[in-house]
Amino acid sequence: MAESKETPLMEKIVSLCKRRGFIFQSSEIYGGINGFWDYGPLGAELKRNVKELWWRSMTQQREDVVGLEASIIMHPKIWEASGHTSTFSDPMVDCLLTKKRFRADQVEPQSGNAYHFLGAINKDDFLHLLLDSSEHIDVRDEGATSFHLQLKTGATGKELTARLENLRRASKLSFCPDPFSVLATVGKPIESALKVARQFYEQRGLKDPTMILVGKEKVENSQRFNPENGALLTEPRQFNLMFKTYVGPVESEENVAYLRPETAQAIFAQFKTVLEVSRQKIPFGICQIGKAFRNEINPRNFTFRSREFEQMELEFFIKPDEAVEAISGRVANAADIWKENIEHRTSNAEHPTSGSQPSTLNPQPQPDWGWEARHKYWVQERIRWYESIGLPRASLEEYWQKKDELAHYARATVDILYKFPFGAQELEGIAARGDFDLSQHQRFSGKPMGVFDDELKAAWARLDETKKKELGQRYHDARLKYLAQMGVAAEESAKQAREDADGLARGNYIPHVIEPSAGVDRLILALICHAYSEDQAPDEKGHLETRVVMRFHPCIAPIKVAVFPLLKNKPDLVNKAKEVRDLLRPHLTVFYDEAGAIGRRYRRQDEAGTPFGVTIDFETLGEKGPELKDTVTLRDRDSMKQERVKIGELVPLLLEKVR
């Protein structure tokens, strides 16, 4: 999808991230390295909070999901089985002028006039050419500095090139024979194209090039030209996105390994081991958070497309629909489940602090749910989670991939998009992947990936013959389709599919999977974009000034509470403030700040997104009467309202607010 250029809002966000230490360029002192980012003190806290909340909601608060932390480098066969070695590639093009690299399918389509040049000659050699080649060319002067040559009607480019080549050989001419094209977008004159062409030929050694124009063509929605300068792009080449390395000291083919491009495959490879040790039964899930690496052709939009990033992935293993039907007598219709169970609530909350209530309820999964209901359940579950950490429903979109967009093994894929300042873009993909992954690992490793389901075995024995036949046939056909798609020979596929169907009757099957796969860094960027806001607040003299506030939901805010003594030079205030800081620290991330005017200190915390500020003043010390002794002011970042609270009540009150 083509993306628009960064907006000024994005620039403000990037600059705030750097200034306040959320995110900055990796290796900045050496000029940075494209596609790699570091998280500073605030960013690191924010990221940890988000990952912890995901982990908690996925595993610790559920009965049916367990965790895994696998290595980044794995056996290279894993990537053959998953298809990454052969197909994980993107089409790449380069600008012929600047060498800038693009993903061919993401070049912004453009319309206008394309000018095609056969080559160029030095202006000094002009005279020669005029004398020698006047039967072939016209000389056109389109502007003071933009002489160009145009073929006469009837002359062919080939004849002219041959002629020029002869002249060059006879040392009469500086001629560059590289063809080139430039697009002048609608409304732009030919000069703009000539200017770019000049640069192209200057790069090739001509001091003062005169271009040989051989054609002008109207183009519509073309992705063949660099949107930044109109220069022609190279033909697309496929480029594998995996980072390659070598295991051990010898850099030979047999020692090649890859940095994982996703965390999911480790889950599939360890599926049987985890199943055994966790004493789980299908349906259940395995989740993992970890680094992934993709040698993206064109990292862009800040951290949105990086080369090193983190993923939070769940593989939720389910029974195939035939097994569900055998056990429950039916497969529940997904649409009906949500129609019957969901009470829709509209969330009209604008700001995350008030928008944490999920807008929909999700029904509890039932034994008669097939893949469709399980998939929908996870889509809803994930949206609810995003809402719970401060992205309101209205900021998200659900994109159901169309049939022709689906990967060949996927039955359905939903992308959850966030409305970034540069457009609505994917945060997470939730795919129903059938039994593709485990089947692939079974074939490539030779190890069985199927499970035995005693419930299915018992249920199968109770089925009548017609039902057995029908379910067995459906399972057989699905297995056969997969094997044929994978290029397994017809005879072997037929035999294997038969065996698989017989296995189902005995309670064996390869589990199917629903995969919610989210990117941590994209989510952090979405949360930062959503939190960024500007409003007007009075400065110390009461004049209104623009205040930048990061309105993070308190549960993800890097710092939960800031503690301030009203004045730095009053030891009693400072000591009391430090006491309060030490009281809060075991429970919450606290920032203590005594430097500068109190208003400035509030502003600094507003920019850091700290939801609460506690100020210790003379009332706290009991100097304004005994009734206010040991109370503090508690300031709310969003409303800027202050209330007086007893020190003894601070911990439970704040813990309640930041949940």
Ligand code: ATP
């Ligand atoms: P895209 O189409 O944007 O390249 P994808 O569909 O290839 O993404 P998946 O392979 O489904 O992405 O990966 C799951 C998630 O991992 C994505 O939804 C995204 O949040 C994250 N992700 C993928 N590639 C990157 C990247 N280069 N930088 C940051 N996050 C990424």
